[in-house]
Amino acid sequence: IALESRGDDLLFFSKLEENIKLSIDAMNYGKEKIKERVSRGALPFLSLEVDDENYYCVDCGYGRIGFIGLFEATKIHTNKDLYQEKEALTFSKKIIEKSLEFLKDYPKIKITEISSEDPSRRLFIADGIRYGFRTIEERIGKKISKYSLNTILPYDISIPLNRRIEIEGMFHKKMLGGHCLNIPLIEPIPPKDVFYRYIKEIICNNKVAAFTFSFDFTYCRKCGILMHGRHERCDYCGRALTVLEYYSKNLNTYVASNEKRNVKGYLL
Template sequence: VATFDSDSHFEDKLNFKDGKHFSMGSWQVVSLNCPRAAYLARGDDELLFEYLRELMDTSVEIFKVKREWMNQIIRNHRMPFATQQPRDPITGEKGSVAVGLEGLVYTIGVVGVNEMVQFHTGKQMHESREAWKLAVRAMTEMEIYAKKLSQQHGMTIALARTPAETTAQRFAVSDLIHEEFRECAERVVKGDLSAVKKNVHKTRDLPVYYTNGTHLPPAADVTIFERAKHEHVFFPIVDGGNIFHIFMGEATPDPQGLMDFGMRLARETQIGYFTFSKDMTVCLGCSQVSGGLEDRCPNCGSEDVDHISRITGYLQAVSGWNSAKRQELKDRKRYNELA
């Protein structure tokens, strides 16, 4: 995170003085299969944290390879666009490098924190305060260790919630087909396990997943305020990437109600980034767009429709999603009342 204290050019970048600017992003992102750490720990808290640290150590080895490779790329001038220095149109002098590569970080993401504590304690985060506290402690331990690794290896390492659009499915499927972890995963994985048993020998695109990041599971039957209460604590722990989802049940939500609720979240919680998401049905015949997930167009009756909804941080046609994300779409708890 750039601040006045950590970046001597912070104000210049803020005002684009002499072409200076912030460059945000990661050299490399590695997401961790947190439930597998719990499977190995078998209920031992300290062993759980140790396995998580080992996963982070492995991530650093990957980062080192990426750093060396990218240094070679830069030395050999094979990134001409990113390393160009545009000339000032008036003076002709070269300006700042187009992309401030020194501002890029190495990111460690987490997947399945809810399933990790579910296996470890027998309860999900919203079902037990002890389970939730374990998740908070685990993330805090990892954030502290990320800072230690940053100093030790001379690279900025960020702990974040990564989008993991396909990774949440891939980790779940990998554990379900792994002889050592299959029985463990079957106890906590989300989605349609019966479909896995029928189709596991035909495809790996199966409707099962681990919960993304530090979120409560999509189907958790809690009020929106309870969801916020559980999830907001993780925002100051991670260095970025976190998001709070509010999936709307109404086809036409009240604008003032949304505004009031958004202001309440901003004032009363530590949530720094939240979204109101509304499902939509698009008719590919008459182009009518309607609220909700409909099987046929309410305007012309055509069944040639597609759906649009949020996948992690952005809206996308559901037809392009894998089966795990489509299952998650079905599982999501939607809210009609925000007051």
């Protein structure tokens, strides 16, 4: 949307409304297809009756519309970083506020910033083919391989943790379909009392609605050792990349990830 609108606010929000309506149509189409299959008995689990009521009521289901690349869209449209410039932060919040406005007649459809699926690279490649990869990277100001996902601020940005929490919290209040701040840590691992104080501070100050801490891990298949951080060689047997597996947290689940990462971790 940002690439297509070329800095025109009216065009940007017109395209945003168009895409949200398309998402609503897609969800309604899916709902009708589920109803059709339930009526034919093609989905026996959803057709169950419990205490003389349908186990699953299709019309009571909620829908979610997710955002990918909010940071990049803001940068492309305003030519400013949302964590550095008030104008950019205001624009990014306006994107969410306008989206909620477009959804005011659909109370069961919520906005989310998180997804267990990862379409960020697929969408980046699609844009790259259409607009040019170099054009996108020049507009963003850095080389990327995919758009930001499950976060407002990409994790390769060097920014004080309190500022990251502050910005993420601004959006958590609006994204009622799902949100979670991941706080990547670096060694040494803080003692329990430090964790407790920091968690208490975040909760008592009501800064973010949901958050988690994480370490990246390296696993050596040869000697069965798990190491904190990303290592090019096993600390124990000395073997290199061919026997190493890397694990990173995606939401609240650790998944294998051999993709090169430039995460700026925090020391509590």
